[in-house]
Amino acid sequence: MTDVSTVQQEIATEQRHVDRVYARLTQLRASAARAEKEGYRLAGVGNFGALVERDAMVFHAARRRHVLDAEHEGLVFGRLDLRAGTVLHVGRLGIRGENGEPLLIDWRAPAAAAFYQATAADPRGVVRRRMIQSSGERVTGVEDDLLDPQAAPPDMRVVGDGALLATLARAKGTGMRDIVATIQREQDEAIRSPGSGVTVVSGGPGTGKTAVALHRAAYLLYSDRGRYAGGGILVVGPSAVFVDYIGSVLPSLGEDAATLRSLGSLVVGVTATRADPTPVAAVKGSLRMRRVLERAVRDGVPDRPTELRLLYRGELLHLDAARLDRIWDRALPRGARRNEVRRAGIDGLFDALWPQARAGKLITRIEFEDDLAEREEFRSFLRAWWPRLLPRHVLAWFADPARLRRYATGILSNAEIRLLADSYRTLATDGPTIADVALLDELDELMGRPPKPKRRGQDPYHVRDGVREVTTYADRQRAARAAAVERPDDYRDYAHLVVDEAQDVSPMQWRMLGRRGRLASWTVVGDPAQTAWTGDPAELARARDRALGSRRRHEFTLSTNYRNPAEIFAEAAAVIRAVLPDLPLPKAVRSTGVPPVTLTVPDAELRTAVHDATPRLLAEVEGTVGVITPAARHPQVATWLAELLTTTPRLQVVTSLQSKGMEYDGVLLLAPDEITAEAGARTLYVALSRATQRLTKIRVIRE
Numbered sequence: 247m248t249d250v251s252t253v254q255q256e257i258a259t260e261q262r263h264v265d266r267v268y269a270r271l272t273q274l275r276a277s278a279a280r281a282e283k284e285g286y287r288l289a290g291v292g293n294f295g296a297l298v299e300r301d302a303m304v305f306h307a308a309r310r311r312h313v314l315d316a317e318h319e320g321l322v323f324g325r326l327d328l329r330a331g332t333v334l335h336v337g338r339l340g341i342r343g344e345n346g347e348p349l350l351i352d353w354r355a356p357a358a359a360a361f362y363q364a365t366a367a368d369p370r371g372v373v374r375r376r377m378i379q380s381s382g383e384r385v386t387g388v389e390d391d392l393l394d395p396q397a398a399p400p401d402m403r404v405v406g407d408g409a410l411l412a413t414l415a416r417a418k419g420t421g422m423r424d425i426v427a428t429i430q431r432e433q434d435e436a437i438r439s440p441g442s443g444v445t446v447v448s449g450g451p452g453t454g455k456t457a458v459a460l461h462r463a464a465y466l467l468y469s470d471r472g473r474y475a476g477g478g479i480l481v482v483g484p485s486a487v488f489v490d491y492i493g494s495v496l497p498s499l500g501e502d503a504a505t506l507r508s509l510g511s512l513v514v515g516v517t518a519t520r521a522d523p524t525p526v527a528a529v530k531g532s533l534r535m536r537r538v539l540e541r542a543v544r545d546g547v548p549d550r551p552t553e554l555r556l557l558y559r560g561e562l563l564h565l566d567a568a569r570l571d572r573i574w575d576r577a578l579p580r581g582a583r584r585n586e587v588r589r590a591g592i593d594g595l596f597d598a599l600w601p602q603a604r605a606g607k608l609i610t611r612i613e614f615e616d617d618l619a620e621r622e623e624f625r626s627f628l629r630a631w632w633p634r635l636l637p638r639h640v641l642a643w644f645a646d647p648a649r650l651r652r653y654a655t656g657i658l659s660n661a662e663i664r665l666l667a668d669s670y671r672t673l674a675t676d677g678p679t680i681a682d683v684a685l686l687d688e689l690d691e692l693m694g695r696p697p698k699p700k701r702r703g704q705d706p707y708h709v710r711d712g713v714r715e716v717t718t719y720a721d722r723q724r725a726a727r728a729a730a731v732e733r734p735d736d737y738r739d740y741a742h743l744v745v746d747e748a749q750d751v752s753p754m755q756w757r758m759l760g761r762r763g764r765l766a767s768w769t770v771v772g773d774p775a776q777t778a779w780t781g782d783p784a785e786l787a788r789a790r791d792r793a794l795g796s797r798r799r800h801e802f803t804l805s806t807n808y809r810n811p812a813e814i815f816a817e818a819a820a821v822i823r824a825v826l827p828d829l830p831l832p833k834a835v836r837s838t839g840v841p842p843v844t845l846t847v848p849d850a851e852l853r854t855a856v857h858d859a860t861p862r863l864l865a866e867v868e869g870t871v872g873v874i875t876p877a878a879r880h881p882q883v884a885t886w887l888a889e890l891l892t893t894t895p896r897l898q899v900v901t902s903l904q905s906k907g908m909e910y911d912g913v914l915l916l917a918p919d920e921i922t923a924e925a926g927a928r929t930l931y932v933a934l935s936r937a938t939q940r941l942t943k944i945r946v947i948r949e
């Protein structure tokens with residue numbers, strides 16, 4: 247234990263430095279704002295030299311001001327005393343003093359790496375590492391690690407014990423927090439792994455995989471801003487609830503150049519939040535669905551006309567069903583995209599009708615085609631026979647069991663076809679599920695889009711032909727940046743893809759991701775033991791390898807569970823051990839001394855038990871409480887707690903599948919046996935490993 251006055255003195259020392267940093271930050275903000283204003287004033291001068299000068303000023307000042315203005319809770323969080331006697335402070339930003347001396351080093355800079363990587367066994371020139379805790383601009387505590395005692399000067403003080411544990415024990419807000427002040431060495435190695443190729447991060451529950459993935463995105467943006475902010479980083483998570491949960495981490499690190507999406511919202515115009523039951527998800531996620539879809543996209547629309555009759559200049563033109571089918575097949579050879587080759591179908595009709603029409607008439611083929619193209623009967627026939635289809639139109643056909651059987655027979659088993667048919671019965675009312683989104687994306691790929699009439703690129707300075715406003719480099723840069731940030735809705739040329747909870751990405755979803763990451767490097771994080779996938783594992787591995795291509799892989803494994811107290815993780819571990827006895831499990835670093843509670847109630851009393859246990863948990867923990875239910879019980883439990891939910895933002899009711907990746911201070915887990923029956927023991931393992939403080943389980947006895 248360090249005596250109080252020593253701690254106070256060390257805090258005061260750090261406070262002096264923190265005060266200097268904030269004073270300098272205020273100065274820099276003011277000068278960035280001034281530079282921006284000055285830049286605009288120069289524009290008023292109007293001569294070319296002034297405009298060029300304004301370019302540079304406005305561009306740099308605006309970017310700098312944006313960075314400086316971001317929220318800076320815990321701006322300075324670390325200090326390194328190096329062997330050479332140098333002192334470095336590490337923080338969320340890089341800041342230099344008036345004479346160019348470094349006051350604060352950005353956590354992502356190479357010089358800051360030692361803050362995370364130095365250990366007593368491998369001190370890397372660091373004698374003492376200090377974590378600085380603050381509240382606003384006030385330093386509240388310091389915690390030291392003496393890494394190289396032999397090199398320590400005699401007057402060096404070492405205080406505190408355990409900044410990491412103190413951080414972990416703190417209550418959680420509703421969103422995930424950044425961990426920039428306490429990143430651990432094995433995590434830092436994954437965060438700073440090279441930007442190229444594929445970085446694969448695995449590890450058990452609570453080992454910081456999501457945290458690593460997000461800090462890595464921030465690191466890449468820092469290390470090569472041109473490449474990663476220009477091309478964009480896409481972060482994909484399993485559910486909308488999860489994307490909400492992680493949404494504030496990158497902004498808290500001063501980064502807003504990444505796009506966050508759930509697997510249900512990757513396709514333009516679709517936001518799916520509904521999960522299929524596990525066996526249905528296994529069918530929809532299988533690569534065999536690609537073949538089912540291939541058959542579907544070659545089929546005619548329901549109620550397609552079976553003949554064409556047209557009176558043309560006194561002549562009855564006629565094509566019967568067999569003829570129409572032949573034209574259809576010729577215009578749509580295997581592999582052709584129906585929305586793109588519609589023109590070939592129309593040409594086929596002209597070819598077939600022309601000999602009937604020309605008999606005894608003095609017309610040219612061009613006149614004939616023009617005549618027909620203007621006839622409403624012909625156009626309405628075309629709309630009915632070969633309409634332009636959207637993916638959702640084709641998916642809607644699956645609600646017809648006879649059609650579905652036609653496409654799936656010989657590819658899926660009868661039982662699988664029945665499962666699918668059942669699931670699509672409610673498509674029209676409930677909308678697509680998360681697994682359907684990958685099918686919609688595949689359909690889009692298979693059908694293509696009608697060729698667009700060519701339009702000239704929009705030039706923001708185009709006034710009218712032959713006239714352009716005077717623009718400067720800064721104007722054009724700003725316009726280009728705006729265009730880059732406002733990417734087209736179905737943008738696919740990302741520079742980097744981060745895939746979280748990758749163990750739950752199905753083969754069809756890997757295809758969907760692959761289409762968005764053709765030019766990208768990847769970070770893939772997940773835990774195979776937590777997967778809910780019950781389909782063919784070999785097929786899954788194949789699809790994943792295909793999406794990731796032959797890019798070089800860098801593998802990292804995280805081994806410490808930072809989330810669960812040991813008492814809670816022991817419960818989760820017992821569940822996974824029963825199915826995977828040899829699985830190496832992470833080590834939980836904390837203990838609360840409070841074991842999980844298990845209640846057993848008859849079904850009829852569940853409501854009362856939930857009504858009692860939920861407020862109790864809310865009273866026991868300061869932060870969030872998650873009620874985790876089997877999917878089948880979710881709507882009912884949400885209704886029971888409706889009133890409490892509206893008044894208590896820190897309470898959430900989620901299904902076991904939605905709980906993936908989530909974290910709550912208190913967890914109330916309902917009907918664990920039903921979760922296993924519904925989604926498997928691995929999903930129960932996930933649900934049991936969500937709590938940071940308290941876990942209560944309610945087992946339900948069915949009467």
Ligand SMILES: Nc1ncnc2c1ncn2[C@@H]1O[C@H](COP(=O)(O)OP(=O)(O)OP(=O)(O)O)[C@@H](O)[C@H]1O
Nearest residue numbers: 425428429430451452453454455456457808809907
């Ligand atoms: N170095 C760290 N310092 C402080 N907190 C940490 C650290 N590493 C992880 N954590 C915390 O541990 C918790 C678990 O992290 P995270 O959600 O990233 O784990 P995960 O491996 O993705 O978990 P899961 O696989 O169970 O979803 C989070 O609250 C995170 O902030």
